[in-house]
Amino acid sequence: MRIKLTFVPGLEVEFVDREMSLKKMEEWARESTRHPQVVFGPEGCGKTAWLRQSAVLLKELGFHVIYVDPLRKYFEAYTDVKEVARRLADAAAGVLGNARAWLATLAIDLTKLLIERMKKKVAVLVDDVFQAIGLNEAALYVKALLGLIEYPPRSIDAIVAVVATSEGVTRREIGRHRWAHLTPMWNMPRDGFRQLYDKLPGEKPPFEKVWRATGGNPNLLAELYKARWDADSVVKELLREKRIKAFVNSLSDAERELLRRALDDPDALFTREGIPLMDKLVDMNLLVDTLPERDPRFWAGEPPPEKDLGLGIGKDVAWQTPLHREAVRRALEGS
Ligand SMILES: Nc1ncnc2c1ncn2[C@@H]1O[C@H](COP(=O)(O)OP(=O)(O)OP(=O)(O)O)[C@@H](O)[C@H]1O
Ligand SMILES: [Mg+2]
Known part of the structure; x- marks a missing residue:
């Protein structure tokens, strides 16, 4: 049932x-x-x-x-x-x-x-x-x-x-x-997420766009739906809620440079100089670290792709969703 x-x-x-x-x-x-x-x-x-x-x-x-x-x-x-x-x-x-x-x-x-x-x-x-x-x-x-x-x-x-x-x-x-x-456990796999997207009434942006913004996260799908698909306001909410600007402003120039690299490839943080920064981003629930092999034995459900930098997924480290990464990008650009 x-x-x-x-x-x-x-x-x-x-x-x-x-x-x-x-x-x-x-x-x-x-x-x-x-x-x-x-x-x-x-x-x-x-x-x-x-x-x-x-x-x-x-x-x-x-x-x-x-x-x-x-x-x-x-x-x-x-x-x-x-x-x-x-x-x-x-x-x-x-x-x-x-x-x-x-x-x-x-x-x-x-x-x-x-x-x-x-x-x-x-x-x-x-x-x-x-x-x-x-x-x-x-x-x-x-x-x-x-x-x-x-x-x-x-x-x-x-x-x-x-x-x-x-x-x-x-x-x-x-x-x-x-x-x-x-x-x-990871965000929903594409097919399952599509089923959820299909259940939403009213006009909506093309699936591909929603997928690339949320990476299959059903809560962000709900947030976007509530915001009438205004991704900008969802990102702003993330920025506020997680106090990302204050965090970015507290970083040294070297850390900011590292963070910039992590936007393109989160595995950049899985290094000696990167790990202290990575831990902070994990504590803020922006990243997930130490992802195991993509073998279903190690996951409660469908594992994420091996690597999908478009969605912010590296081999060892991943952004929770592309919109979480986008919020960090904005804070960096504004700092
Ligand atoms: N498989 C699913 N089918 C239908 N709706 C789902 C499914 N998974 C999640 N949802 C919906 O997506 C939203 C977020 O899911 P849920 O609250 O289960 O996430 P969570 O991982 O428990 O979040 P949190 O980290 O805040 O505890 C909820 O509205 C939930 O009802
Ligand atoms: Mg929950």
Whole structure:
């Protein structure tokens, strides 16, 4: 069953494509996640949509599923253990105090409860939890999930634990420990993105143009749609939101030169002099670094192309989307 998602206020869209990402979830359902899977990717690439569709998929595969999105104080529970939904609802309503922290905590506690109640197949999907609980707690949270996998209170047949994040900085923090598996997700592949584009009503620019601006990022597609396809205003919003001008003004001449080169080829930052600057751009969620080989085994879904400098994708480093790169270009030109 395909879920319905609010694409922009007033426009619902059915979940499209992402066949390989859903295949990956099926694989995890079959083999269990031996470590918590931390899935990271560009902002707005579709992680939440995929997790929510996956919750339904796992339910159809016979799992008892808990999905929480602490930032938005939202949850879904697919289980006949009534207590689970009740306690999540209380937490989301703030009955216990800080709703975000409680939802994050309960996701783990209630998965444990499901196992204690002899449920043999359980899944816990946690969205954007690191922003909700803070960087210091992120690694410990993942470790608690690992504990559930390694020492379940009763024997189980299958367990799936997945956490999604768009924060580049948490990825580095999590990566220092060996408590989780980090798996990247990319923007949508061209065909799937085309299906989404086709669903939008009204007059729109040619697909090719939209593809080259967004690189397949569904959130930017939504932003462009809301802005009546005025890419200029979307770039300006990115510039403001991420305070890119202030950042560029803080750079030395040498760093600015490096940044200029990275506009043409982001791999220019994957060098001794480039890495400090690259890390800052990753923290600002403008770049993704250390991209693995483009083998589907290493990706939650369709990998990006090997290299596509038009879209800002290098071998090791990529701009989150072409419009993110465009925002940086403007700031550089104006400085
Ligand atoms: N496969 C899809 N089918 C239909 N709509 C999608 C799909 N993927 C994403 N969308 C829509 O695109 C927008 C952005 O997706 P989503 O919120 O899932 O991204 P995200 O990676 O979770 O973003 P963030 O980094 O902000 O958490 C949403 O409106 C979502 O409903
Ligand atoms: Mg999300």
